[in-house]
Amino acid sequence: xxxxxxxxxxxxxxxxxxxxxxxxxxxxxxxxxxxxxxxxxxxxxxxxxxxxxxxxxxxxxxxxxxxxxxxxxxxxxxxxxxxx
Numbered sequence: 001x002x003x004x005x006x007x008x009x010x011x012x013x014x015x016x017x018x019x020x021x022x023x024x025x026x027x028x029x030x031x032x033x034x035x036x037x038x039x040x041x042x043x044x045x046x047x048x049x050x051x052x053x054x055x056x057x058x059x060x061x062x063x064x065x066x067x068x069x070x071x072x073x074x075x076x077x078x079x080x081x082x083x084x
Contacts (some may be wrong), residue, residue, distance in 0.1 A: 012044055016073040020044075044069050050082075 012020065020043050027037055038047040048065040052058025064083050070076040 010071040012069065012073070013071055016069065016071060017043065019074055020069060 024037070024043070024046075031037070034051040034053065036049040036051075038049060040047060046067040046069070048067065050063045050065050052061040052063070066081040066083075068079045068081075070078065
């Protein structure tokens with residue numbers, strides 16, 4: 001995986017931190033089907049396992065999605081990296 005951009009490496013703003021905490025709780029309470037958040041101590045980088053959809057070429061495969069949230073999230077979009 002590649003290193004996050006310079007903006008993603010900066011500390012989160014208070015707004016971003018509060019928003020991500022809220023979204024993480026929602027994810028834990030109501031996780032989307034086929035996705036699993038891998039718990040880390042880094043709120044700014046989420047690592048998510050994605051299962052290939054049944055009945056597709058990707059069925060039975062598991063992919064890793066890394067999401068890096070920038071300092072001013074949600075006003076700036078997160079960066080995503082998908083790997084097998």
